[in-house]
Amino acid sequence: MRKPFLDNLRYGIVLSVAVYHVFYQFNSVGIITNVLIPGIPALDAPLYVLYPWFMAALFMISGICARYSLEKQTGKQYLKGKVRRQLIPSIAIIFLIGWSTGWVTDQYANIFGGGQVPGFAKYLVWCMSGIGVLWFLHELLLCEVVLVLIRKLDKKDRLWQLGGKANFPVICLLVLGMWGSAYILNTPVIEVYRNGFYLFCFLAGYILFSHEQIQSLLAKWAPCMLAVSGVLAVVYTVHFWGQNYAALSNLKAPLTNLYAWFACLGVLGAGKRWLDKETAFTRCMASRSFGIYVLHNPLLVLLAWAMDKLLHFPVWSMYLLLPVLLALLLPPLIALIKRIPVLRTLILGEK
Known part of the structure; x- marks a missing residue:
């Protein structure tokens, strides 16, 4: 079962x-x-507006898609496909491309302190420093493995059937589940791996939001949810302004999770209500969303380094030029990789 609004939301979030x-x-x-370039503090606002919810929504969309995929294949077949489409690229990109972002970081931070370090050891450190956005693929694969295990225990599909009985007040109250999950299974050093939180979002997509009637309910309430999340975005940004919005202490806050939950409800509902259509453009964007996701950050970092160290552009111009350059360079880069069989498999996960 393919729903255009899910593809459209996915590439929009990407x-x-x-x-x-x-x-x-x-x-x-x-x-x-x-790149460690001092920016313009007022332009931090989009970071506060986006960070609490956009990856959570991406996990929910992935959970919905997992439900539809598992209606047509076994758990073993499902995971086998994920190895090719997610695991292989998430590892290969680290060593083929990710090292470049680690190298850029080294140019600014002098990771090795001027010490005599063998070239291969430097390469490995650069690779590990260049994981970047690939954490999403690692976290998503973990969620998918857990889901397959849950399905083995829940052979009669009772969890999914229970999710279909939820009404709108119950859906709203599930913000408490999101808040609670923010405290569970967080990694101590690399805080981006919020295992409990993202597993909750993924399972919410699978158990709850994959139901047609739930999607219709969210579509009905979409204008209201968007208005609520808009107000919460302002309140959240004002409350946490100047603080590290990615710190776990802030991510566990009730306000953060309240905003994240209602923003996700608003986005899913808006997608179902207004974006459930397919055109040549949306098909093109959907086919490129994975490539855009995994390639944009290394390209962005290299461009920012070149603009700073080689061309000496002022930082305000980088805010304007980098999105334009990404829009111009990513499509031909993805098209080139698609034409090279080995790279197509290793980087994009395509046969």
Whole structure:
């Protein structure tokens, strides 16, 4: 079962991730980035607006799609496909491309402190420093493995059937589940791996939001949810302004999760209500969304380094030029990779 609004939401969120990373590279709240160029503090606002919810929504969409995929194939077949489409690219890109972002970081931060380090050891450190956005593929694969295990235990599909009985007040109250999940299974050092939170979002997509009647309910309430999330976005941004919005202490806050939940409801509902259509353009964007996601950050980091170190552009111009350059360079780069069989498999996960 293919629903155009899910493809449209996915590529829309992926584009927002690319825009987010432009502002992220120059953030003024103390989050370590690759290029370490002081930015314009007022332009941190998009970071606060996007960060609490956009990856959560992407996990929900993935959970919905997982339900539809598992209606047509076994758990073993499902995971086998994920190895090719997710696991192989998430590892190969680290060593083929990710090292370049680690190298850029080294140009600014002097990772090795001027010490004599063998070239291969440097390469490995650069690779590990260049994981970047690939964390999503690792986290998503973990969620998919857990889902297959749950399905083995729930052979009669009772969890999914229970999700279909939810009404709108119950859906709203599930914000408490999101808030609780923010405290569970967080990794101690690399805080981006919020295992409990993203597993909750993924399972919410699978159990709850994959039901047609739930999607219709969200579509009905979409204008209201967008209005609520808009107000919460302002309140959240004002409340946390100047703080590290990605710190776990802030991500566990009730306000953060309240905003994230209702923003996700609003986005899913808006997608069902207004974006459930397919055109040549949307098909093209949907086919490129994975490539845009995995390639935008290395390209962005290299462009920012070149504009700073080689061309000496002022930072304000980078905010304007980087999105334009990404829009111009990513499509031909993806098209080129698609024409090279080995790279097509290793980087894009395509046969």
